[in-house]
Amino acid sequence: MKDATQLPYFHKRFYRRTPRSVPMARDFGRKTLERWGLTDRADDVLLCVSELATNALLHGVPVGRGFLLHMWLLDDLVVRLEMHDSGDGRPVASLTAPAEDARGRGLLLVDALADTWGVGERDPGKVVWCEFACAPAEGQA
Template sequence: MRAHHERTLRLSSTRRGARLARHLATQQFTDWTGLPHDSEPARTVALVTAELASNAIRHGSLPGRDFWLALLLLPHGLRIEVTDTRPECLPQVSVPPPADAASGRGLLLVQAYADRWGCTVIDEYTKTTWAEVSLGSL
């Protein structure tokens, strides 16, 4: 897998950090591809990035530890990688939560919108959850 462009950022494990990750991923994607911010692929990048970053903050952070966002423009699409500090907390897609549940749908959304996704434990201190979003007919 060879990236045409690559960008890596360290962000705080806060709601503000997750929001910034979403905005930066969308901006970088539109800069690289020339697609408008309101295009379907750009909206998909925003949604997938938001869910991966939110999960890293909610389930993968330790006090005082940041998370990393990496964006890789590949020939067929964009790979979004979020690295956090809890390799023992692997993401799992289970059955959908009850209709009245306030959370629990993030990875279901990632699974629905991304072409591929997964998780890699890098070492005893970190894991990376990644997703690839297709550029479609570009």
Template sequence: MSFVIDRYPCEESPRLGAMTLRPTPDSVPRARRWFRRFIAPYDPRCSVDDCVLALSELVTNAVLHGRADAEWVLRVEWFRDGTSLRVEVHNPGLPEGVCLRRPDADDLHGRGLLLVDSVAASWDCGPSRFGGTVVSFVMADAWPP
């Protein structure tokens, strides 16, 4: 099994959906496809393309930098917070390793969080309730008040 999708359309819950992915490169396009599919019924006003770009970067970072002594998975969850959409990516890595870099033009890597920072209203990182790290971004004004 490479991923599991949970969908929570219940109005009482701010969580709109979640998926569990294996830490492999093919999880990045899977996350993009499943996020598009499951966010569509909610018809957000924000750019779904920008959300998918930010999600791709965070999942890529989780796959590349998540570490655990045993087999592990990464978890993606998305929430409605008032008029905003918040997307979280959880992995077993350490939060102190997450930082916004300003790579030189000839650097091949290091632009992921810079891209997230440019398309999202905000982003954050810290300890995950599942253990490890959560990195999240917020898209403001995703829904009417």
């Protein structure tokens, strides 16, 4: 990891409204975490990237638009993900999805894996964010 006096780090990437964008966002997230030397919570972070990107595609990105993934590494080794989209509505973690439904549990996963998460305003649209406290990789403390 680079000198901590240079924190926070910030990377962003724009994705079009296509199913290929989800694995592309996950790959971007993996490479960003590796660049920062943070791998202890990579599985949690990358699953949340997938869930938030999927939600943006299914519920937040109007036809002809896309979504923006921001990744921040904050001073206290907290990784912050932000998924920006221009769609209407405000996502809510659903506790009532029927057992036979294949959908409806993404934000429950985010809630279980992230240390904190929420939804912010954007014009147009919204920002769904989550944060993960991380430890430096072995030998990079």
